[in-house]
Amino acid sequence: MEVKFKIKRYNPVKGEYYDNHTVNVSPKDTVLNVLLMIRSGTDQSLGFRCSCKSAICGSCAMRINGRGRLACNTQIETVISENNEILVEPAGNQKVIRDLIVDLDMFWNKIKETTPYLQHMGPPPEREYLCSDEDMLHLSEVTECIMCGACVSDCTILEVDKKFMGPAALAKVYRFVFDPRDNIDDSRLSKVSEYGGIWDCTHCFKCIEACPKRVHPMERILSLRKIAMKRGITDNNGSRHSDAITKSVEHSGTLNELMVLPKSFGWWNIKELLSLIPGGIRMWQRNKMPSILHPKLAGVKNIKKIFKKFKSK
Amino acid sequence: MKYAFYPGCVAKGACPELKMSTETLMNKLDIELIELKDAACTGAGVISEHEQELADTLNARTFAMAEKIGAPLMNICSTCQGNMSRSNNRLKNDSSLLKRVNETLSEEGFNYSGNLSVKNLLWILVEDYGLDKLKEKVTNPLKGLKVAPFYGCYILRPTWDLGFKEYPARGHYLEKLIEVCGGEAVDYSGKDKCCGFPILTMNKKNSYAMTANHLQEAKSKDADCMVTPCPLCHLNLDANQPDVAKTVGTKIDLPVLHLPQLIGLALGISQYELGLDRNIIDTKNVLSAVS
Numbered sequence: 352m353e354v355k356f357k358i359k360r361y362n363p364v365k366g367e368y369y370d371n372h373t374v375n376v377s378p379k380d381t382v383l384n385v386l387l388m389i390r391s392g393t394d395q396s397l398g399f400r401c402s403c404k405s406a407i408c409g410s411c412a413m414r415i416n417g418r419g420r421l422a423c424n425t426q427i428e429t430v431i432s433e434n435n436e437i438l439v440e441p442a443g444n445q446k447v448i449r450d451l452i453v454d455l456d457m458f459w460n461k462i463k464e465t466t467p468y469l470q471h472m473g474p475p476p477e478r479e480y481l482c483s484d485e486d487m488l489h490l491s492e493v494t495e496c497i498m499c500g501a502c503v504s505d506c507t508i509l510e511v512d513k514k515f516m517g518p519a520a521l522a523k524v525y526r527f528v529f530d531p532r533d534n535i536d537d538s539r540l541s542k543v544s545e546y547g548g549i550w551d552c553t554h555c556f557k558c559i560e561a562c563p564k565r566v567h568p569m570e571r572i573l574s575l576r577k578i579a580m581k582r583g584i585t586d587n588n589g590s591r592h593s594d595a596i597t598k599s600v601e602h603s604g605t606l607n608e609l610m611v612l613p614k615s616f617g618w619w620n621i622k623e624l625l626s627l628i629p630g631g632i633r634m635w636q637r638n639k640m641p642s643i644l645h646p647k648l649a650g651v652k653n654i655k656k657i658f659k660k661f662k663s664k
Numbered sequence: 665m666k667y668a669f670y671p672g673c674v675a676k677g678a679c680p681e682l683k684m685s686t687e688t689l690m691n692k693l694d695i696e697l698i699e700l701k702d703a704a705c706t707g708a709g710v711i712s713e714h715e716q717e718l719a720d721t722l723n724a725r726t727f728a729m730a731e732k733i734g735a736p737l738m739n740i741c742s743t744c745q746g747n748m749s750r751s752n753n754r755l756k757n758d759s760s761l762l763k764r765v766n767e768t769l770s771e772e773g774f775n776y777s778g779n780l781s782v783k784n785l786l787w788i789l790v791e792d793y794g795l796d797k798l799k800e801k802v803t804n805p806l807k808g809l810k811v812a813p814f815y816g817c818y819i820l821r822p823t824w825d826l827g828f829k830e831y832p833a834r835g836h837y838l839e840k841l842i843e844v845c846g847g848e849a850v851d852y853s854g855k856d857k858c859c860g861f862p863i864l865t866m867n868k869k870n871s872y873a874m875t876a877n878h879l880q881e882a883k884s885k886d887a888d889c890m891v892t893p894c895p896l897c898h899l900n901l902d903a904n905q906p907d908v909a910k911t912v913g914t915k916i917d918l919p920v921l922h923l924p925q926l927i928g929l930a931l932g933i934s935q936y937e938l939g940l941d942r943n944i945i946d947t948k949n950v951l952s953a954v955s
Contacts, residue, residue, distance in 0.1 A: 417853070507858045511873040550866045553874075554709050555858035556821030576713045589866045596710045600722070604704045606673035615865035630907060634678065637942045639903070641677035650702045653772045654722070660768060661718045 352378060352435070354427060356385060358397065359440040361447045370394065378428035382439065383411050386422060386451075398450035406563055409499030413451050414440040419501035419561035442504035444513075457513065458500045461520040469527065470535040480532045493526040493571060495564040502558035502568050514547045518558035518568030521549060525571035528578065540579045549575045550589025591615045601658045604648030608641045665792065667738035668730035669697035670748075673705050674895040675740055678903070681939025682895050685924040686740050686785060688937045692928070693793060693801065697738070700729050706747035709818070709862070716754075717761065723751035724765045727782070728774035736781035738788055740924070742894035745784040746818025750825045752782050784819055786893040786923060790837045795844050803932040805846025809889065809953040811926065812850040812882035812918075813838035814901065816894030817858050838891060841923070845930035850887040854878035859897035864904075872908045875900045879908065879916045889919040889950045891926045898922060903944045919947040929954050 356372045372389050383401055390397045400410040404423045411422040416430050416438050430437055445453040471480065482490075502518035509515050516524075524543050527533040543549045549572050558568040580590050595614035599607040616623040634640045648654065667690075675683040690697050703726040705711075707719030726748075730737040739745055755762045756778045766775050783791070789798060819826065820835055828834055835856065839849035860874030879901065882890055892898055900908070902920035909916045920943070921929075928938045929950070940947045 507874065508863075508870060510857075511877065512867075512870045515870075546867070551863060551870065553817075553858045553860065553862045553871075555817040557817075557857075559822050573713055580714070587866075592865045593710050593713050596705075596708055597714055600705045600707070600711060604702075606677070606705050606708065608674065608677045612865060630904065633906065633944055634903060637944055639678055639680065639942050639944075648702050648704065650772070653725075654704050656771065657721055657725070657768060658718065661715050661721075 352376060352427075354385070354431060355434075355436045356389065357436060357438045358386075358389075358451070359438075360397075360450050361441070362449050370397075376427055378426065378431075380427050381423055382415055382420075382425045382427065382430070382437065383422035385427065386439070398448075398452050400452055407497060409497035412442050412499040412501040412504060412563075414438075414443055414504060419443065419504035421499060421501065421563045424563060442500055444503055444506060444509040445500070453500075455500065458498075458503055458517075458519065461503075461517050462498070462523055464516070465520050465523045465527070466539075467523050467527070469530065469533045471532060472534050472536070482530065482532055486529075486531055490526060490530055493522055493529075493566055496522060496526075496562075496566045497564055499563065501561040501563060502566075505557040505561040507555045507557055508551055508553055512547075512551070515551050516543065516547055518552075518562075518572070521552070521575065522566050522568040522571045525575055528575060537579075537582050537584065540575065540582060540584055543575060544579050544584045544587055544590070549579065550587060588615050588617070591617060599645075601655060602647070602651070603645055604651045604654045605645075607645040609643065609645065665694070666696040666698065666735045667788070668733045668735045669699045670703055670726060670730075670737055670739045670744065671699065672739060672741040672744045672895070673708075674899070679895040679898055679922070681925070681942040682740060682898070682922045685922055685928055685933075685938040688933055689924040689928045689931070692931055692933060693798075695793070698733050698735065700726060700733075700737075703729055706744045706751075708743060709747055712747075717764070719747065720751045720754055720761065721765045721768055723748055724755055724762075724776045725769055725772070725774055727752065727755075727780045728769055728776040730780055731777060732774075736783060738783060738785060740785045740893070741896065742784065742816030742819035742892075743896050744818075745782070746821075746826070748782045749827070752778075752780065753825050784893055786819065786837050786841070787831070787834065789927070790840060791831065795840060798841075798927070799844050802845060802930045804930055804954045806842075806926075806930055807846055807953050809847040809950065810850050810885075810887050811842045811847045812852060812885070812887035812890040813842065813855050814859065814878065814882075814890050814892040814894075814897055814920075815856055816892060816897045817856075819893060820856055838893070838923075841927065842891065845927060847926075847930075850882060850885045852878075852881045852885050852887075854881050859892075859894070859900045861896045861900040864900065869911070871900065872904070872911045875904065875908045876912045876916070879905065879918050880912065883916065883918055887918065888953065889921055889926075889947070891921045891923055893923040895922065905945050917945060919943065919945045919950050921947065921950065 402408040406424040592615035711719040842849040860871035864871045
């Protein structure tokens with residue numbers, strides 16, 4: 352089949368531009384095979400990273416049709432458009448060095464900031480540090496991460512704030528927080544509960560879609576939120592927000608929108624509370640202000656019973 | 665056609681115009697809605713941070729109510745759709761979870777079979793009602809109005825939980841509906857990204873930066889307005905737009921319509937019945953395109 356590859360190129364002299372290559376390929380060919388074909392044939396100047404061709408080394412992450420993927424495990428037939436076109440761009444959120452090659456310094460610096468090694472308190476064991484099969488099986492879902500950065504490429508928070516730790520680094524934190532051999536204290540959880548950590552994730556699911564190894568980084572971030580709250584690390588807006596919504600549903604069956612904002616900011620946070628006033632006036636003027644007397648569902652007693660059952664578990 | 669109608673919390677709170685315009689549109693299309701008045705919040709993706717099974721139980725309770733009515737469920741919020749789809753899949757695929765949940769629900773006399781169809785209005789209009797039938801109803805075409813679609817994350821991802829295998833075009837339905845209504849869909853990169861609303865209280869700066877990016881990108885592509893099936897996105901894109909504009913130091917003034925408001929206009933429903941006077945950003949440029 353004939354496929355048109357539209358490739359985003361960059362070099363410091365020419366700047367950004369797009370190249371088009373029409374190539375004859377098999378539907379089962381991978382995008383990486385086609386890039387190698389182009390480089391060995393029509394354009395030897397095309398820059399990209401690759402090594403294992405087996406979705407193990409994580410070198411060839413790039414954006415294919417707008418989504419972070421590994422070029423080596425993306426078959427043509429799974430991404431081709433109705434017009435037989437495929438758009439190939441460098442991974443997002445990182446500085447482009449040349450063509451499809453991005454600077455990975457930001458990625459690795461964020462991983463390094465997580466102290467990505469086991470930290471054990473107390474005397475060392477006589478032999479190796481043991482971990483049960485069950486725990487190891489659970490952790491293996493996260494240790495599958497091959498550090499390709501496809502999740503970082505598509506993270507919608509990193510688009511606006513490079514200080515966000517990002518999905519790969521936070522999944523790495525999960526890997527150590529849930530490892531029974533790593534027992535330092537709650538310092539990992541305290542650190543990720545601050546600005547730039549778990550509460551800055553916006554639930555966009557982009558990292559879950561992009562991850563070629565099904566590490567599900569966003570789910571790991573939500574699990575870190577849960578365990579941080581359970582361990583009492585709750586003096587932050589994210590934790591207050593989560594608590595305000597959950598309690599509202601418990602007590603009325605639905606969301607009390609009027610109370611969620613001040614409860615999340617904290618009643619003593621005068622500056623933020625005052626900042627809500629102009630928006631409140633706009634809502635009131637347009638008859639959009641939720642009622643101060645938040646109505647309860649008729650069957651709220653049954654909802655309370657459901658909550659009670661889970662609390663007693 | 666009949667649906668068990670789940671309005672969700674926001675359409676009964678800060679976006680009353682969404683519930684109002686939905687009911688008016690469905691009436692115009694002869695679709696019967698039976699509101700699930702005692703249904704709880706889906707969990708908003710937040711209750712699951714505390715206990716996933718609790719959120720699944722609350723959703724199963726709502727599904728059981730719809731099953732009692734004997735109609736598929738319709739919601740009008742991307743976030744509700746995402747939470748409901750994921751709970752429904754877990755309940756369908758995990759018989760021990762379904763059993764435990766039903767034990768809890770039995771105290772209230774409910775039982776959920778695990779087989780309910782749960783669809784957002786967006787999907788219902790395209791898949792159940794049909795674009796050809798809808799086109800026949802268009803009396804006031806949007807005359808080339810340039811409309812930027814904005815989906816909301818929860819109705820797009822993860823694709824494996826949202827039926828994209830069976831309906832691979834679900835990521836393009838807004839564009840199809842805009843065109844059926846006589847408008848022109850604006851293509852821009854922000855349409856499938858996050859509106860920023862979920863982190864509004866955690867990091868307002870980032871939240872507004874995301875919203876500003878999408879609004880400004882749509883404007884740069886000459887959009888006359890934006891349309892969304894998600895009231896939470898609508899709150900950041902419309903209700904918070906004046907504050908968002910201040911952070912970037914420029915006026916944006918891009919009207920943002922709820923999905924039933926846009927379709928309703930093309931079907932000749934009056935602006936008052938669609939609650940357009942409640943949108944924060946003035947919609948007069950949209951109205952002048954239709955009149």
